Amino acid sequence: MTTRTLLQAINDGLHTVMKEDPSVLVFGEDVGVKGGVFLVTEGLQKEFGKERCFDTPLSEDGIVGAAIGMAMNGLKPVAEIQFQDFIFPAFDQIVSEAAKLRYRSGGQYTAPMVIRTPYGGGIQGGLYHSQSGEAYFCHTPGLKVVIPSTPHDAKGLLIASIEDPDPVLFLEPKALYRAVKGEVPEGHYTVDLTTLREARPGKDVVIFCYGAMVPVAMKAAELASENGIDCRVVDLRTLLPLDEEGVLEHAKAVGRVVVLHEAPRFCGYGGEISALIAENCIEYMEAPITRVAGFDTPFPNTLEHHYLPDHRRVLDAVERTYHF
Amino acid sequence: MELPAYDPQWLKDLLRYMLIVRCMDGRMMKLQRAGRIGFVGSMHGQEAAMIGACSALEAQDWLWSGLREGGAALMRGLPFSEYIAQMYCNSNDTAKGRQMCNHLQHKGSHYPSWSSVIGTQLPHGVGAAYAAKVRGLDEVHAIFFGDGATSSSGFHSGLNFAGVWEVPAVFCCVDNGWAISVPSSQQTAQLEYERKGECYGMPGYAVDGNDVLACFEAMKTLVARARGGGGPSLLVLRTYRMQGHSSSDDPTRYRDAAEVETWTKRDPLERITRFLESQGVLQAGEYARMESELLAEIDREIHIQEAAAPMPLKSLVEDVYGDIPRHLRKQYNEFLGVAKRYGDADVGDGVFPL
Ligand SMILES: Cc1ncc(C[n+]2csc(CCOP(=O)(O)OP(=O)(O)O)c2C)c(N)n1
Numbered sequence: 001m002t003t004r005t006l007l008q009a010i011n012d013g014l015h016t017v018m019k020e021d022p023s024v025l026v027f028g029e030d031v032g033v034k035g036g037v038f039l040v041t042e043g044l045q046k047e048f049g050k051e052r053c054f055d056t057p058l059s060e061d062g063i064v065g066a067a068i069g070m071a072m073n074g075l076k077p078v079a080e081i082q083f084q085d086f087i088f089p090a091f092d093q094i095v096s097e098a099a100k101l102r103y104r105s106g107g108q109y110t111a112p113m114v115i116r117t118p119y120g121g122g123i124q125g126g127l128y129h130s131q132s133g134e135a136y137f138c139h140t141p142g143l144k145v146v147i148p149s150t151p152h153d154a155k156g157l158l159i160a161s162i163e164d165p166d167p168v169l170f171l172e173p174k175a176l177y178r179a180v181k182g183e184v185p186e187g188h189y190t191v192d193l194t195t196l197r198e199a200r201p202g203k204d205v206v207i208f209c210y211g212a213m214v215p216v217a218m219k220a221a222e223l224a225s226e227n228g229i230d231c232r233v234v235d236l237r238t239l240l241p242l243d244e245e246g247v248l249e250h251a252k253a254v255g256r257v258v259v260l261h262e263a264p265r266f267c268g269y270g271g272e273i274s275a276l277i278a279e280n281c282i283e284y285m286e287a288p289i290t291r292v293a294g295f296d297t298p299f300p301n302t303l304e305h306h307y308l309p310d311h312r313r314v315l316d317a318v319e320r321t322y323h324f
Numbered sequence: 325m326e327l328p329a330y331d332p333q334w335l336k337d338l339l340r341y342m343l344i345v346r347c348m349d350g351r352m353m354k355l356q357r358a359g360r361i362g363f364v365g366s367m368h369g370q371e372a373a374m375i376g377a378c379s380a381l382e383a384q385d386w387l388w389s390g391l392r393e394g395g396a397a398l399m400r401g402l403p404f405s406e407y408i409a410q411m412y413c414n415s416n417d418t419a420k421g422r423q424m425c426n427h428l429q430h431k432g433s434h435y436p437s438w439s440s441v442i443g444t445q446l447p448h449g450v451g452a453a454y455a456a457k458v459r460g461l462d463e464v465h466a467i468f469f470g471d472g473a474t475s476s477s478g479f480h481s482g483l484n485f486a487g488v489w490e491v492p493a494v495f496c497c498v499d500n501g502w503a504i505s506v507p508s509s510q511q512t513a514q515l516e517y518e519r520k521g522e523c524y525g526m527p528g529y530a531v532d533g534n535d536v537l538a539c540f541e542a543m544k545t546l547v548a549r550a551r552g553g554g555g556p557s558l559l560v561l562r563t564y565r566m567q568g569h570s571s572s573d574d575p576t577r578y579r580d581a582a583e584v585e586t587w588t589k590r591d592p593l594e595r596i597t598r599f600l601e602s603q604g605v606l607q608a609g610e611y612a613r614m615e616s617e618l619l620a621e622i623d624r625e626i627h628i629q630e631a632a633a634p635m636p637l638k639s640l641v642e643d644v645y646g647d648i649p650r651h652l653r654k655q656y657n658e659f660l661g662v663a664k665r666y667g668d669a670d671v672g673d674g675v676f677p678l
């Protein structure tokens with residue numbers, strides 16, 4: 001075990017897999033000599049050479065399209081998109097191609113690959129360096145969508161994603177890159193892509209969340225406990241396919257639900273969680289299911305701290321739910 | 325070579341515009357280092373390319389921006405006050421503080437708002453040029469972008485459409501050698517970017533981007549061609565990004581000091597200054613005087629913008645649509661309710677990485 005930041009854990013995960021499997025390639029804009037703009041891929045080119053870790057031309061559809069072809073022909077691409085905001089030129093390749101290849105070929109062809117990309121706010125990056133686009137991709141059957149929130153999970157989920165037989169979009173909460181630290185096992189291990197994680201036990205209100213909102217929920221839970229409200233926090237970590245049984249179990253056990261994400265509310269991922277619970281166990285609910293989310297606006301710049309849900313907004317929802 | 329007869333005052337103005345770019349850039353970098361503004365994408369080294377090329381435009385022409393043409397916009401009418409307000413993202417910013425620093429715009433001189441997404445402006449410029457053609461407007465659209473952007477799909481669809489529609493546009497590729505840490509050798513196997521025009525049925529030319537008069541002359545020819553109905557063309561301005569990609573980038577991680585040194589010797593301001601002095605257009609001491617006057621003017625404006633109010637909270641929900649829809653009013657009011665009960669949100673401490 002070593003204490004690592006989330007960023008170091010991802011770097012460690014890439015390192016581990018590249019060492020074990022020569023077919024794993026890491027590429028994208030500025031990932032080579034520079035080591036990525038956030039330095040997630042730092043040192044990889046030095047250790048594994050330019051054939052294994054390299055820079056590409058500035059074309060996201062080129063990056064993802066080529067990754068699909070590599071995956072179809074025996075390589076294991078781990079492509080980086082510099083910011084999730086710049087993934088949209090590759091939307092077609094992800095949604096029409098990577099996600100549908102297995103289905104359209106009757107399982108004859110597949111694209112086992114990982115697209116890593118930092119998402120979310122918190123760096124004063126304005127509307128094109130801050131977005132949380134998970135909902136666009138969760139609406140895409142054939143794709144897996146993973147978002148870690150701890151260093152341990154980041155490494156384990158990443159290795160599992162690289163070994164997965166299907167294309168995985170691995171969204172990295174950039175606000176947590178250096179903000180969270182934790183114990184990370186050495187060497188190879190995986191965190192499976194089928195189960196959520198209980199981040200904090202509690203019996204009064206359950207907060208479902210993922211990525212950068214997990215620490216926000218934890219803080220709100222702590223503050224709520226001072227007011228005698230015992231919050232459970234559940235980190236969904238694999239958004240697609242979702243651990244539906246896990247969600248329902250926690251919802252039934254607690255009976256009061258808050259769903260939290262920083263993406264806009266309308267048609268956001270929280271709507272799916274709410275609907276799942278409403279359809280399957282509404283009779284267990286003692287209060288309306290409440291969503292806390294970003295505004296239904298583009299991501300702001302100077303006002304980002306007001307846009308992003310914080311512990312105050314979560315606490316408010318928790319209290320309303322509890323006292324309903 | 326015989327030089328065209330330039331008006332001495334015009335030549336001096338050209339130098340002054342380049343100097344504005346240099347001074348503004350230096351001051352913004354200082355403010356960033358002092359933590360007063362968030363982010364600067366330096367124009368240092370590219371003054372001749374942008375000022376030379378854009379000097380060939382008329383007032384009614386449009387300037388579509390790549391990352392670093394704010395200095396040309398200053399020459400074309402963007403006031404210092406608006407430039408600096410945008411860098412502060414304060415309540416005087418015409419974009420209402422919504423964009424990151426360094427994402428400038430100026431409607432009055434046809435300098436449209438641009439997104440951070442590389443390459444998207446090329447098809448926009450083409451469409452606008454097409455509109456000008458259809459509507460019979462006497463406009464040429466100068467569409468700027470970097471060497472890195474030539475890899476984007478926006479570049480390819482932009483040039484392709486422009487060729488088919490024969491629009492009045494000039495594509496200006498500012499080849500500064502680098503796209504963040506990626507050198508041109510990793511960007512393309514055709515390092516003569518100008519030859520990419522041929523694939524789309526338009527002529528392509530390259531010019532020394534540190535020679536302001538060469539940039540002006542080349543652009544003048546191509547603008548005249550476009551204005552006269554001769555269609556689009558591609559002009560590559562070969563220059564160099566003297567600083568990091570931005571205020572957050574450390575270029576020593578990935579490029580040679582010797583390369584930077586070579587280009588330091590080709591400094592575009594020094595070149596035009598030496599030339600004007602040799603021609604007797606610029607007198608001893610004039611450069612220094614110009615510089616100190618400009619810096620004083622910029623500093624005055626910095627003081628004003630430093631004191632300006634930040635954007636009000638309600639701007640969060642404005643301009644998403646023509647008017648604020650009901651659901652956004654509701655979200656905003658709920659948000660105010662939370663602030664009233666629990667206090668205001670904390671300002672984050674995240675830093676921008678590139
Ligand atoms: C679609 C897209 N991908 C990636 C980025 C991140 N990025 C910002 S600037 C840049 C390099 C641009 O290089 P170039 O076009 O040569 O312009 P320069 O910075 O040299 O002026 C990159 C990769 C982006 N803004 N948009």
Ligand SMILES: [Mg+2]
Binds near residue numbers: 471500501503504
């Ligand atoms: Mg460049």
